[in-house]
Structure formats: structure tokens, C-alpha cells
Amino acid sequence: MPLLRHITGLVGRALMLMTILVLAPHTAHARDDRYASIVVDADNGNVLYAVNPDRRSYPASLTKVMTLYLLFDALEQGKLTLNSRMPVSAHATRQSPSKLNLKVGDRIDVEDAVLSLVTKSANDVAVVVAEAIGGSEDDFAEMMTRKARQLGMNSTTYRNASGLPDMGQISTPRDQATLARALVRHHGRYYHYFSTRQFNWQGQPISTHNRLMLRYQGADGIKTGYINASGFNLIASAKRDGKRIVGVVFGGNTAGWRDNNMAQILDKGFARLGRGAEMRSAAIEEEDRADLDKLIASAASEPTNKGSNTARASFKAPAADQDVGDADPDSWGIQVGAFGDYKTSHKAASTAAKKLGALVSVATVDVAKAKSGKQVVYRSRLTGFTEDQARAACKRLTKAKQACKVVQPTA
Structure with missing residues (x-):
């Protein structure tokens, strides 16, 4: 009888678990489906935290980090200067917001272009940069992909300069961390632009979309991203006691949840950095699965709005979703x-x-x-x-x- 009661108890618990899984909130499932993250030591690339770091998804406006990387390459090579004025084409003006609303025939200097990309994430300016360097946006996207391979970003393919929806434009948190580390290492003299909180464009102040940078101790950049299919993405870099770490989050359900998640995993990264980081991501994934489950549970309890489209992984998004740029439509x-x-x-x-x-x-x-x-x-x-x-x-x-x-x- 004791054995029978034990077996009956196990079956009961299994049925209860199945019921919980079936009835679990859809929002939690959607977040888990898309969520991926990594935190690395910027000096040596050691992984300090990782959950699904090689899960492929859409980088959204994180794409502009590579666009800027190639622009900084052009500056280093003397092909452009910060005062160079780049022409605006009809193709650039046709990009969806967020943008500066440039007109055909306008010109924008390189430094203003950099500032508009790191703060407003202006899609029209991304195309201006692409055409100034690559001749066309398509050719520039090929340059972006080649550079990605040179840097070891083997799971990344670029199709445009802005990050606007394209099913062929794919990356991973690990690759984006590799890019951020390379940018700090190779273009340190320009990295300070990513810490810009506000700049003036034709008399109008434009504030950064990167709200985490404004509140996290030691944070100094670098880029937010959102399209409907990706969820809310973020690359963040922070420096404390002379040590820099880089974090990447893909698939946040809201900008606020993404920022809070990033703050938590950066904290964990700094804590692990203090203990030494000989760990590797496979082990960390298993160790941190419980943490992710807690984060998902807390996210599911956040206020949501009926009719929100942020949980759908589809490029057939309403124009309003695509047009918000890096802002939070919720x-x-x-x-x-x-x-x-x-x-x-x-x-x-x-x-x-x-x-x-x-x-x-x-x-x-x-x-x-x-x-x-x-x-x-x-x-x-x-x-x-x-x-x-x-x-x-x-x-x-x-x-x-x-x-x-x-x-x-x-x-």
C-alpha cells in the first residue's frame, strides 16, 4: 500500500504539472520563446551569464551598431571626416520612422548622423550613411555581413542598414556582444558617442531612447532596438572599478521589462566577474534557467494592454508597430x-x-x-x-x- 500511495502521489503531481503548463499565461510562453541573453567580460570575452545566447532572431535597430562600425572604419581610413556632408536620396526619405524627416537633396554631416543614430535611431540617416559608404544600401549590407564574418559573427546576416523588418536579417546575442566588444576595442575614440543623452538637431533637442543608460551605475551605452517580430532588444555596456562588461538581451516583451532584465543580468555579471570567470555558456544556461523562469513569472504579472501585438513573432505587423522605432508601443x-x-x-x-x-x-x-x-x-x-x-x-x-x-x- 505505501508503494501504491507513492505511485499515486507521483501521478497526481505529474497531472498537476501538466495542468499548470497547459494553463500557463500565453505572455510568459511568448517571452520564453523569444528571450535570449548574454553577458561577457569585455576584455577577454569570457561568458559571465547566458541563456539561449545562440538563439537566432532579428536584431532590429541593433543593426545600426554595425552601420556605425563601418562609418567609424571610414573615418579611421580618411575616407570621411566628422565634417563631411552626406547627400540625402529619395530612398533614404522613404524609410519608416523613427527618422529625422530629411528631404531629398538635403545634406547631413557625419557627426550629426552619428548622433542621430545613437539617440533617435533615425532610419533615414542609416540609409544616408549606407549610400555614402557603399554606394547603395544593398551593397552596404553586403559590406556589413563581410565585416561580421571578419569579426567572428558567424550567425549574423545583414540585409539593410537600419534594422527595419527583413526576414533575412538575423543575428544572436553572442554575435552582438562580439560586435560591441570589437567596437570598443577598435573604435574607442568614437565610442563616447553612444553615451550621448541628448543632441540638438536644427534647434530641436532629441533625447536618447536608451533609458537604462540613464539609471544604471557605470552604464555608458550602447543601443536599443525594437520591431514587432523581435521584441525589445538591447546591447548595454557598463564599467565599474576599471572592468567593463557587455550585455545583450533579445526578445523583451516591453522596453521596461527588457531594461530591468538587463540591469539584473549585468549585476550578476559584475558579481561573477569578481569571483573569476572560467565558466562557459552551456553550464551557465543550465544554472540560470531558474533565474529566467523567475523573470518570466514577474513579467507575466506586469500590467499589459489588451490588443498588444508585441508577443507575435511575425513581420506582418501593423504600420504603427513598425513605426515606433525603438520606443515602447505599450x-x-x-x-x-x-x-x-x-x-x-x-x-x-x-x-x-x-x-x-x-x-x-x-x-x-x-x-x-x-x-x-x-x-x-x-x-x-x-x-x-x-x-x-x-x-x-x-x-x-x-x-x-x-x-x-x-x-x-x-x-
Whole structure:
């Protein structure tokens, strides 16, 4: 009888486990399907943390790191200078946002191009760079793939300079970490551009999409990325006590979840670096599977928005999903006014941010251009909140007699 009860208990637990797996939230499954990450010692490439580091997916705007790598190559070779002015083609202007909205026949100097790529992740500028160096974007993409092979990125293929959707454009977290290490090693004199928090374009301040860099101790770059098919990607580099590590996350379900995950695995990387890093990724994957399960469980409990498309791995995404660039389409915002010019609108949002203090540590100033009848208006907003954060921010501003309204993700 004791043996029978034992067997019955095992069967019962197995059935319970099967039930849990069947009823598990779809969001958790989707995150696990796409999630992959790695943290490496930037000096020697030793792996400090890894989960699915060789899982192939779409790099999205992480692509622009290679675009910039080749631009820095051209600068080192004397083919261009930071003051060189690059022409804008019709093909460049046809790119989906995020972009600078350049016009055919315009010219942009190399330094402004670099700054627009590392902050706004401007897709039109990526094409301008590609055509200036490669003659055409297709030829430049071939150059990108050749450079990837030279650097040992054997699982990476590039098809365009921006990271906009293309099913043939594939990479892995391990390859992107290799690229980041090579960029710091070979183009250290230009790496500082990736720590840019804001730059001015024709009188308009443009803030970085890389919010993790603004809050993680020691972080100094480098690039965010998002398309519907990839989820939210990030390459991050941080330096503490003279030691640099590089982390890569693919497949975050929101920008906030991705950033929090990156902070956690960078912390783990620094901790392991202190103990020595003779470990290899296969062993680390098994060791960290429990950590990933915890992260997925916490992510599943985050507020979500009905109708969100971020969990679908398909290039048949609505234009709105593709057009957000590196921003989070699921983030909430607040609007503090609408004005007739950009500068006034930006100032109003910045003033509101100062009043909110720590509440805006996760938010970004965002001036949204829109039409009200025949009149152009500039909506003064802060974006990047969860719903609760947005409502708390508006409540605080209202108490301070500041106009404010909550802006939903679909607004």
C-alpha cells in the first residue's frame, strides 16, 4: 500500500504539472520563446551569464551598431571626416520612422548622423550613411555581413542598414556582444558617442531612447532596438572599478521589462566577474534557467494592454508597430499641453519633469507633432510610464495646479 500511495502521489503531481503548463499565461510562453541573453567580460570575452545566447532572431535597430562600425572604419581610413556632408536620396526619405524627416537633396554631416543614430535611431540617416559608404544600401549590407564574418559573427546576416523588418536579417546575442566588444576595442575614440543623452538637431533637442543608460551605475551605452517580430532588444555596456562588461538581451516583451532584465543580468555579471570567470555558456544556461523562469513569472504579472501585438513573432505587423522605432508601443504617457512651436512644447514637458522628480526616472520627453484642423500643434508629453506611473504623475501635477492628462498607448 505505501508503494501504491507513492505511485499515486507521483501521478497526481505529474497531472498537476501538466495542468499548470497547459494553463500557463500565453505572455510568459511568448517571452520564453523569444528571450535570449548574454553577458561577457569585455576584455577577454569570457561568458559571465547566458541563456539561449545562440538563439537566432532579428536584431532590429541593433543593426545600426554595425552601420556605425563601418562609418567609424571610414573615418579611421580618411575616407570621411566628422565634417563631411552626406547627400540625402529619395530612398533614404522613404524609410519608416523613427527618422529625422530629411528631404531629398538635403545634406547631413557625419557627426550629426552619428548622433542621430545613437539617440533617435533615425532610419533615414542609416540609409544616408549606407549610400555614402557603399554606394547603395544593398551593397552596404553586403559590406556589413563581410565585416561580421571578419569579426567572428558567424550567425549574423545583414540585409539593410537600419534594422527595419527583413526576414533575412538575423543575428544572436553572442554575435552582438562580439560586435560591441570589437567596437570598443577598435573604435574607442568614437565610442563616447553612444553615451550621448541628448543632441540638438536644427534647434530641436532629441533625447536618447536608451533609458537604462540613464539609471544604471557605470552604464555608458550602447543601443536599443525594437520591431514587432523581435521584441525589445538591447546591447548595454557598463564599467565599474576599471572592468567593463557587455550585455545583450533579445526578445523583451516591453522596453521596461527588457531594461530591468538587463540591469539584473549585468549585476550578476559584475558579481561573477569578481569571483573569476572560467565558466562557459552551456553550464551557465543550465544554472540560470531558474533565474529566467523567475523573470518570466514577474513579467507575466506586469500590467499589459489588451490588443498588444508585441508577443507575435511575425513581420506582418501593423504600420504603427513598425513605426515606433525603438520606443515602447505599450508605454503610457502624460500630456501637459499643446503649443504652436516645438521649443515651447519641449520646455513645458521639461518643466513638468522637474516637478515630478523621481517619478520620471523611467520617462522621456516626447514632443508629438500633430494637426488640429489646418493648424500644426506640438503636444508636450512625457512617455515611457506604466499606467499606474502615468496616473500618479498626473495626480501630482494636478495638485501642483499643472494641466495634465493621461495618454494611453494607442493614443
